Amino acid sequence: METDGSLICSATIEWLNTLGVLIKKRTYKTAVLRLTRNNFRDMFVEVRADKGKEVTRLQLKGVRVLNRYMSEGKSSIIFNEVKCTMLLSNAPPANLINFMKIIFIKMTGQTEQSLKNPLREKLLSNKSLGGVQEISPATIAEIDKAKEKASSVSRVTTTTPSPSNSRKRKLINQNTPSIPKAKKLYANPTIRNLTAEQNKVLEMALSQKNIFFTGSAGTGKSFLLKRIIAALPPDTTIATASTGVAACHIGGITLHQFAGIGLGHATLDRCFSMASQSAAASTWRKIKHLVIDEISMVDGDYFDKIEAVARHVRKNDRPFGGIQLILCGDFLQLPPVSKQEQKAKFCFESEAWKKCVHFSFELQQVHRQKDPAFVKILNSIRIGRVTEDIANTLKATSLQKIENDGILATRLCSHINEANAINNSQLACLPGESQIFMAQDSDPMVSQTLDKQLPVPGRLELKVGAQVMLLKNINIANGLVNGARGVIVKFVDDVPLVHFRAGEHYLAKMEKWSIKSSGGSMFFRKQIPLKLAWAFSIHKSQGLTLDCVEMSLGRVFDSGQAYVALSRAQSLQSLRVLDFNVNQVWANTTVLEFYKRFRRNLQQMDMIPLGRKMKSANKL
Numbered sequence: 001m002e003t004d005g006s007l008i009c010s011a012t013i014e015w016l017n018t019l020g021v022l023i024k025k026r027t028y029k030t031a032v033l034r035l036t037r038n039n040f041r042d043m044f045v046e047v048r049a050d051k052g053k054e055v056t057r058l059q060l061k062g063v064r065v066l067n068r069y070m071s072e073g074k075s076s077i078i079f080n081e082v083k084c085t086m087l088l089s090n091a092p093p094a095n096l097i098n099f100m101k102i103i104f105i106k107m108t109g110q111t112e113q114s115l116k117n118p119l120r121e122k123l124l125s126n127k128s129l130g131g132v133q134e135i136s137p138a139t140i141a142e143i144d145k146a147k148e149k150a151s152s153v154s155r156v157t158t159t160t161p162s163p164s165n166s167r168k169r170k171l172i173n174q175n176t177p178s179i180p181k182a183k184k185l186y187a188n189p190t191i192r193n194l195t196a197e198q199n200k201v202l203e204m205a206l207s208q209k210n211i212f213f214t215g216s217a218g219t220g221k222s223f224l225l226k227r228i229i230a231a232l233p234p235d236t237t238i239a240t241a242s243t244g245v246a247a248c249h250i251g252g253i254t255l256h257q258f259a260g261i262g263l264g265h266a267t268l269d270r271c272f273s274m275a276s277q278s279a280a281a282s283t284w285r286k287i288k289h290l291v292i293d294e295i296s297m298v299d300g301d302y303f304d305k306i307e308a309v310a311r312h313v314r315k316n317d318r319p320f321g322g323i324q325l326i327l328c329g330d331f332l333q334l335p336p337v338s339k340q341e342q343k344a345k346f347c348f349e350s351e352a353w354k355k356c357v358h359f360s361f362e363l364q365q366v367h368r369q370k371d372p373a374f375v376k377i378l379n380s381i382r383i384g385r386v387t388e389d390i391a392n393t394l395k396a397t398s399l400q401k402i403e404n405d406g407i408l409a410t411r412l413c414s415h416i417n418e419a420n421a422i423n424n425s426q427l428a429c430l431p432g433e434s435q436i437f438m439a440q441d442s443d444p445m446v447s448q449t450l451d452k453q454l455p456v457p458g459r460l461e462l463k464v465g466a467q468v469m470l471l472k473n474i475n476i477a478n479g480l481v482n483g484a485r486g487v488i489v490k491f492v493d494d495v496p497l498v499h500f501r502a503g504e505h506y507l508a509k510m511e512k513w514s515i516k517s518s519g520g521s522m523f524f525r526k527q528i529p530l531k532l533a534w535a536f537s538i539h540k541s542q543g544l545t546l547d548c549v550e551m552s553l554g555r556v557f558d559s560g561q562a563y564v565a566l567s568r569a570q571s572l573q574s575l576r577v578l579d580f581n582v583n584q585v586w587a588n589t590t591v592l593e594f595y596k597r598f599r600r601n602l603q604q605m606d607m608i609p610l611g612r613k614m615k616s617a618n619k620l
């Protein structure tokens with residue numbers, strides 16, 4: 001997302017005297033920051049209160065930037081020359097990163113400029129002192145120049161510890177180019193481009209509208225959701241999903257954990273008092289944006305209850321107590337878990353949905369699979385339609401050899417017990433010693449919650465030959481991505497060395513996962529980013545992209561379950577369906593009806609590309 005270079009966030013500016021004693025402080029709940037320069041090309045950060053006129057102007061000379069917490073919307077700029085520190089918080093992380101990037105890029109250019117333009121030349125020039133120009137967003141040429149500089153300095157330097165704090169801090173020192181951490185700014189995932197249709201949804205989400213966006217598996221819904229979350233102020237945004245795996249995928253928590261009403265089975269009055277007394281109450285009161293991924297698995301009655309809870313706790317009668325909703329998911333994937341004998345009630349069947357969801361959008365372009373023939377098969381399976389050709393193509397995969405280099409296919413099972421049994425027995429069958437890796441949790445009291453919320457186990461038992469899956473993006477360019485499949489080759493000083501399908505070897509090291517509790521505090525788990533991957537349940541695979549997968553669909557029990565399993569594969573060549581049968585595939589008729597109405601409405605609102613309108617109308 002391009003911005004005009006300004007940033008809106010909370011800011012505190014503190015001025016110190018030469019002894020380091022605080023002499024002046026200004027706090028802005030909502031500050032507008034702008035980058036400007038005068039006629040001598042000196043750069044400034046200008047700060048003013050939202051709707052205020054008075055401007056504080058600080059020269060960007062001799063500055064250091066603390067960028068460790070930028071992904072949480074926090075950063076500090078230390079102005080060494082004027083002995084002043086500006087602390088920024090509650091900034092949309094994507095905008096904050098962009099803002100700092102512009103500072104870095106423009107200052108990289110400026111250093112050269114000022115060398116060419118010494119003071120004498122400045123004074124001899126006829127430029128007046130007073131002029132102030134807003135700094136434009138960085139140009140491609142400026143970005144390239146800054147990248148070149150960053151890489152040329154990165155060879156000779158290391159991270160510098162902060163003088164005021166023994167913890168390592170990542171610093172960007174603009175006047176001593178020996179500190180290269182600014183390079184990290186380029187490694188930020190926000191650099192990957194959104195497509196035009198994804199951008200349209202992002203714009204809608206940022207315009208405070210209540211939106212629901214859908215699309216078949218792999219259309220980048222969660223990818224886009226992460227970008228939306230990064231563009232919203234973190235203090236007033238809560239990212240949730242219906243399941244722990246999906247929540248972790250977008251850096252959030254489960255909707256149940258956030259809402260503070262347990263499973264929502266209690267009476268409404270009881271839910272009111274549970275939510276008001278729980279740690280969630282203060283979050284309910286302060287949030288402005290509620291994000292929910294995998295909305296298809298949220299029960300309609302539960303959704304109605306949390307809508308009422310929101311109004312009650314916030315003492316605000318507007319739908320959802322005035323909170324903006326950003327909902328995303330595919331109702332043709334897994335339905336809500338239904339109580340025995342009861343029909344699942346979808347979220348779109350709830351009263352709250354009718355009241356709250358104003359704008360809908362359907363993403364069309366599939367990114368997970370590149371082969372159009374496979375995408376066509378999956379789209380047909382999604383709506384429960386299996387032609388003879390499709391059945392034959394899927395049956396033919398049963399004989400495929402998809403393993404290579406000792407990396408076996410992951411078996412997707414309809415039931416979780418089956419998946420656990422396969423993993424345990426396969427591990428037991430391997431010869432050799434087990435190595436146990438225990439997670440380090442920030443608070444042992446929350447280990448159970450972390451077990452539920454995170455894909456990474458608290459206790460991980462591995463042996464040479466164990467089939468594993470990577471749980472973090474380590475190096476996207478080399479294929480070491482979340483979901484990549486590998487095998488343990490050996491232990492080097494008790495650390496597992498993993499061989500991945502993409503050909504890479506990776507010596508595992510501790511990684512960190514964090515979740516925000518319903519009360520807003522952060523919990524952490526450190527563990528090596530691996531889990532056993534002989535088998536997973538289909539429910540636990542929802543939202544994932546898997547690169548070598550086999551399945552037996554004989555015992556599927558939910559609509560959309562076969563579609564979810566099949567659509568995890570990236571290609572027909574990396575998929576093996578053991579016993580395909582047309583009866584394993586069906587779509588829920590209520591959902592099909594919903595999508596028919598949905599598409600009709602989209603056409604009326606002109607929300608899908610014209611060329612697709614007729615095709616989509618006939619599809620269902």
Ligand SMILES: Nc1ncnc2c1ncn2[C@@H]1O[C@H](COP(=O)(O)OP(=O)(O)OP(=O)(O)O)[C@@H](O)[C@H]1O
Binds near residue numbers: 194218543
């Ligand atoms: N604009 C894009 N450019 C490049 N890759 C993309 C883009 N959008 C999504 N992807 C990639 O496509 C894959 C699928 O994306 P994602 O998991 O977000 O899909 P999804 O719609 O949430 O799928 P599901 O319904 O299965 O949860 C991911 O590997 C993601 O990184």
Ligand SMILES: [Mg+2]
Binds near residue numbers: 222223543
């Ligand atoms: Mg997803």
